[in-house]
Amino acid sequence: MFVHWAGEGSDVIICLAKNTQPVPKGHPPHPSSVFISYDYGSSFVDKTENFKLDNSTYAALDKFYNHPRQKRHMVFRDKFHKMLFVTKDFGKTVVKVKLAFEPADILYYPDDPLMFLTYDSNKTLWITRDFGQSFSLVQEMVKLYFWAKKWPGMWENDTGRALLVQREEPNATTIIALSNIYTTDQSNVSVVFKGADQFNLVGDFMFATKRLSKDYHELYISYQGGQFLKARFDSEFECGGFHVADASETRLLVAVAHTETLSNLYVSEVTHTNQYMFRLSLERLFCYFPNSMWKGSWLR
Structure with missing residues (x-):
């Protein structure tokens, strides 16, 4: 059972009950049940009838998503049956949405509860601006995606936030920015980094790595959508992997894998100059880095 409290100031608690017993391959999963409390858990209302595929078959919900700000906007996912169930009032009224693709994940647009991205099992990214009534193709061969902040400079005059996408290419991956996607499918596309191996967005910083060899990687950092700058580490060891432990307006903390059993923590003061110098x-x-550290240990 998944239990979720809607958040501070709300009396709503959502419970999603699932049968976790395995089913034969190719068979539909067990139906799920939804119970919602509107009085902080004193009583629960059975809402399962609102989540039917047809007159006799219930959905096999496996996850639900609340908008980060407008909590009453929710999306329930039935991955197996390619179905979404959306509500704008904490499940009091529910609308069924049939999809042409298998939904693997959902990401809301932070400033508009009716708009969200849906990532499918074929690495294709879709967008809806009307809370599931229609979907448009955004990008194919997508590895990662984030909503950028409204940073000054490149995207400050856009209507909404830019969408950052790490897209798989034949030789490596490329990070692209899609601006004006908030209002139109004909968005402006800008390539902001080529040849990326890994990509992450932490606060106002974008981090991208390049893999030069099996055990040697480079880290590049962009602040508020600006130019990517190569990070330099005060170390005689090669850098085999990176983990951003913290990123604030004044300081960056990055763990670096040097060998299969050695990793160090480095710090860089943020000076907003054209360099990022990290000291030990x-x-x-x-620190565990999958596929590069402690390969023969129980951690795998």
Whole structure:
């Protein structure tokens, strides 16, 4: 059972009950049940009837999503049956949405509860601006995606936020920015980084890595959508992987994998100049990097 409280100031609690017993491959999963409390758990209303595929078959809901600000806007996902159920009032009224693709994940647009992205099992990204009534193709061969903040400079005159997408290419991956996607499918596309291996967005910073060899990677950093700058580490070891531990307006903390058993923690003061110099902060930090550290241990 998944239990979710709608958040501060709300008396709504949502419970999604699922049968976790395995089913034969190719068979539909067990139906699920939804119970919602509107009085902070004193009583629960069975809302399962609102989540039917047809007159006799119930949905196999596996996850639900609340908008980060407008909490009453929710999307329930039935991945197996390619179905979404949307509500604008904490499940009091529910609308069924049949999809032509298998929904793997959902990401709301932070400033508009009616707009969200849906990522499917074929690495294709879709967008709806009318809370599921219609969907438009955004990009194919997508690896990662984030909503950017309304940063000054490149996208400050756009109607809404830019969408950052890491797209898989034949040789490596490319990070692109799609601006004006808030209002139109004909968005402006800008390539902001080529040849990326890994990509992440933390606060106002974008981090991208390039893989030069099996054990040697480079880290590049962009602040508020500006130019990507190569990070330099005060170390005699090669850098085999990176993990951003913290990113604030004044300081960056990055863990670096040097060998299969050695990783160190480095710090850089943010000066907003054209360089990021990292100095050693903590030696022999225990940090697990999948596929590069502790390969033969129980951590895998």
